[in-house]
Amino acid sequence: MRTSTYVKEEKLISDAVNTLLNRFGAVETNRFLALMKSRDIDSVKRHRAWQSKLAKDAFFDAVFK
Known part of the structure; x- marks a missing residue:
């Protein structure tokens, strides 16, 4: 079984943007x-629109029964 490691987020983003640039252009x-x-x-x-129409007390009552 092969173990996997995560790439640092900065490198992941950099590699992804470079791949997009190489394939599709700027x-x-x-x-x-x-x-x-x-x-x-x-x-x-x-x-936010959903939240503004939400009946907060009824919602919390339903969630935390």
């Missing part, structure tokens, strides 16, 4: 990274 890499960032923002907005 413009397409930038577009891809911008897509990922906008998706995160959308999920935050979606979560």
